[in-house]
Amino acid sequence: MTVSSIDQRVSLAVSTVIFALRPHPESGLMTLWLPLVRRIREPYEGMWALPGGPLEADEDLVASAQHTLERTTGLAPHYLEQLYAFGRVDRSPDDRVVSIVYWALVRQEEVARAVDGENVEWFVADDLPQLAFDHAQIVDYALARLRAKITYTPIAHAFLPPEFTLADLRAVHEAVLRTTLDPANFRRQALGTKTLVPTGTCLQGTSHRPPALFRFEAGAPSPAPEEHR
């Protein structure tokens, strides 16, 4: 395709921000990581970018994101939502590309099963190399959205197994928000949201006073119309 014909057109890509919790390499504290793909062609050859690709004409948006996830990590996370469409005219140097960005949150038990795709490497989300295109801005937006959303929605469950302790839940909040939270205050607030249901069982094989297990109350279905058909 010649440059002149590219100039007349808008291309559509689907990109993904994939967050998982892993220990920080220095502090050992749980922290947010995401996989990036090294670009093997211009523009930005050799630089790191969000996983993604052009939308195929016969592919739904969410299916495109799922394929990217599978190709990048070998995973099919439960939490996969549309984040935002990025479309600034100047965001790609040679052509006009609008990227519809999905974000995925990977459960802790899935992290160990992740298989890195070709040219894929995981990075600490708050300490990334320079990224291609406007992908640094996209990651900043995804981080801001995650950190806002965890304070008023039960999004933390996307990182947890179906049953978890209040300490597990607090650890997710602490990792995402990069802070320490008072256990008693956190417990009161978490139980106050009315989104937690005691399973009636306790974590086995731990102390003489094993912590209670909870699960999230199944809430209203996600209003996003196309992800969960």
Add this chain to the structure above:
Amino acid sequence: MTVSSIDQRVSLAVSTVIFALRPHPESGLMTLWLPLVRRIREPYEGMWALPGGPLEADEDLVASAQHTLERTTGLAPHYLEQLYAFGRVDRSPDDRVVSIVYWALVRQEEVARAVDGENVEWFVADDLPQLAFDHAQIVDYALARLRAKITYTPIAHAFLPPEFTLADLRAVHEAVLRTTLDPANFRRQALGTKTLVPTGTCLQGTSHRPPALFRFEAGAPSPAPEEHR
């Protein structure tokens, strides 16, 4: 462009859902309205559709939405946000079109200034004719999002002038949620959100006990990265 070349391609459109509050034609109660455009070509010729059009290669997404708004209503509402990208493979009968949908909320004092564009008519949002494409689904999603968001964000201010009484604010909530709210409970909850600031003045020229005026506290800037540059 021939059908075969269309089949290989994905086109991008930007559509808008424009909500304003006006009295219901029968009950007289304030209710949500939106403008639709009658289609003058196939597919769905003669049917009503959301205002919008193809994204031009040299046009930012939000600029495209602003142009549609101007063309449809003559307005430039303060509240204009990206809602969602709709991209099901089968949503358009002859070609593949992904629509990035913006939504606008029109302030009450702007409604009177609206100038209908060609083939434009306003409808009660919950009582629409059959719409082209998947536009009924898009409107349903926008209504659900607005009704959810008004319960946990100060989005109602987008319908109000900069200074308003608690009765004004309650009237917006009642219109959006299609319900009546107890004034004392509403007052307590609204003041409890800590987003309202008394202006120190009262509504002039009314009763011997004029109601106090409030404005919204300027909150954190919207995290949406491209709307408010």
